[in-house]
Amino acid sequence: MVFPLQSLIEYKGNMYEITSAASRRAYQLSKLNEGDTDILDEKVVSLAARQVFTGEVEFRLES
Numbered sequence: 001m002v003f004p005l006q007s008l009i010e011y012k013g014n015m016y017e018i019t020s021a022a023s024r025r026a027y028q029l030s031k032l033n034e035g036d037t038d039i040l041d042e043k044v045v046s047l048a049a050r051q052v053f054t055g056e057v058e059f060r061l062e063s
Helices: 005-010 015-032 044-054
Strands: none
Touching: 005 044, 015 044
């Protein structure tokens, strides 16, 4: 899967918040994939963005 650009264009919420959530999720996925390159079939940034935009992964920013 490629980066969900249409979801990004249509997103009406806080852009900083969704970007931060996707980048943190990508970091988590890269750490999971560190020892085994066969775990993920797609790039971590695309996967993380898809998970955040589809609601598969919930997020909240702590102050």
